[in-house]
Amino acid sequence: MKALVQRAYGPPDTLTWENVPDPVPGEGEVLVRVCATSVNPYDWHFLRGEPYVARLMAGGFGLRRPPVGVLGCDLAGRVETAGTRFAPGDDVYALLPRGAHAEYVRVREDLLAPMPANLTYEQAAAMPMAGVTALLALRGTGAGQRVLVNGASGGVGTFAVQLAKALGAEVGAVCGAADAEVVRSLGADHVFDYRAEDFTRSGRRYDVLLDIAGSRSLFACRRVLARNGTFVAVGGPAGRWVQPAGHVFAALASGPLTRRRVVLADTVACQEKATLLGELAGMVERGAVTPVIDRSYPFDDLPAAFARSEAGHAKGKVVATLGVPGGAA
Known part of the structure; x- marks a missing residue:
């Protein structure tokens, strides 16, 4: 072959x-x-x-x-x-x-x-990889919650916006201006252009922040996290020596200092991949995710x-x- x-x-x-x-x-x-x-x-x-x-x-x-x-x-x-x-x-x-x-x-x-x-x-x-990662990252998210997806136009982000909306959440999204219309079409209620505005100073508060892009530190992101909010580390900017691992590990280590819950969406170590793919298939067949x-x-x-x-x-x-x-x- x-x-x-x-x-x-x-x-x-x-x-x-x-x-x-x-x-x-x-x-x-x-x-x-x-x-x-x-x-x-x-x-x-x-x-x-x-x-x-x-x-x-x-x-x-x-x-x-x-x-x-x-x-x-x-x-x-x-x-x-x-x-x-x-x-x-x-x-x-x-x-x-x-x-x-x-x-x-x-x-x-x-x-x-x-x-x-x-x-x-x-x-x-x-x-598989993008959908399962987004589903893991949104575990426990429910109706009426507010979710912010930082890095909403990529593989994981486009699934995360749709899944959060399907779970009944109000969805904010961070992406470039060129991608804003696509992200809105997926269900985002409001979109931040990361080149034009600092989403961490928007004055909004979120129950869950999915950090895919890794563009801001956890200390900056806590400004938009509710007091009992959850920061979900997914990825970060690529680098030769340490990144994106360094950004993820820094977020996990900083969690106790920011008094926010910090979790890792660890798709590679997940032992329920086929089960989650089955859940995704059901949502796709119902028309909730494309x-x-x-x-x-x-x-x-x-x-x-x-x-x-x-x-x-x-x-x-x-x-x-x-x-x-x-x-x-």
């Missing part, structure tokens, strides 16, 4: 197209034909090997070079081999540790969820998809498609 293989840290053009052996599923696994995938910051941090501090942590980064393998955590495709929960022909999607940037992947059945019936493979591939796709690339142009995602200007998700089995819709 054809796969996009990483053998060194670096820019997208260091990835190489290779013919590799077809994966053979083991016990508890099925073989899935990949019909679409996407690119996330999670993927290009692995590609770059940055921040460098991550090379000293457990989780897959090598100190000087990466373990040779295939990137890609978002998968939408069709089951090829029989398992105990899924049968050949089933349309599924999943959030994987890695491996989705290939024509086929073997997947543990407990990571798979039935694909939303009203989505294409392309749309479903936009959901994936926002910035741009779609052919599979052969996956390196260009990496470059587009890493540039940081995408509205929603950047996806790549491999074709649809049997010409199905």
Whole structure:
């Protein structure tokens, strides 16, 4: 099969197209034909090997070079081999540790969820990492609460605005002026242009602040958090040495000093990925959530998809498609 293989840290053009052996599923696994995938910051941090501090942590980064393998955590495709929960022909999607940037992947059945019936493979591939992260970040949010999404126009942000609205919250959003109309169309009640105004001095108060962009410190953000409000650390600006990990860790460490609840939306460590994908599928099928796709690339142009995602200007998700089995819709 054809796969996009990483053998060194670096820019997208260091990835190489290779013919590799077809994966053979083991016990508890099925073989899935990949019909679409996407690119996330999670993927290009692995590609770059940055921040460098991550090379000293457990989780897959090598100190000087990466373990040779295939990137890609978002998968939408069709089951090829029989398992105990899924049968050949089933349309599924999943959030994987890695491996989705290939024509086929073997997947543990407990990571798979039935694909939303009203989505294409392309749309479903936009959901796993970004959608699960947004859903984790909004855990406990309910009707009548006020939610602010800092970084509302990207992959996680576009899901977070819709999910918060679907949960009955009043939603504020921080993004660039060029993205404001898209964010309003997703349900944001008010939008801050981060270039023109300081959202931390707006005078508004929020019960939950989802910090995706990481553009302001927790000490600044506490000005817009209710006394019993929650700051949810999701990400931050990319950097070579420490960021975005440094921003997230600083927020977690500063929580006791600001007398605000600070939590981390840790999607990678989450053990309920398939359950959350099932919840997302239900919301999509009810029409409460729709994936926002910035741009779609052919599979052969996956390196260009990496470059587009890493540039940081995408509205929603950047996806790549491999074709649809049997010409199905």
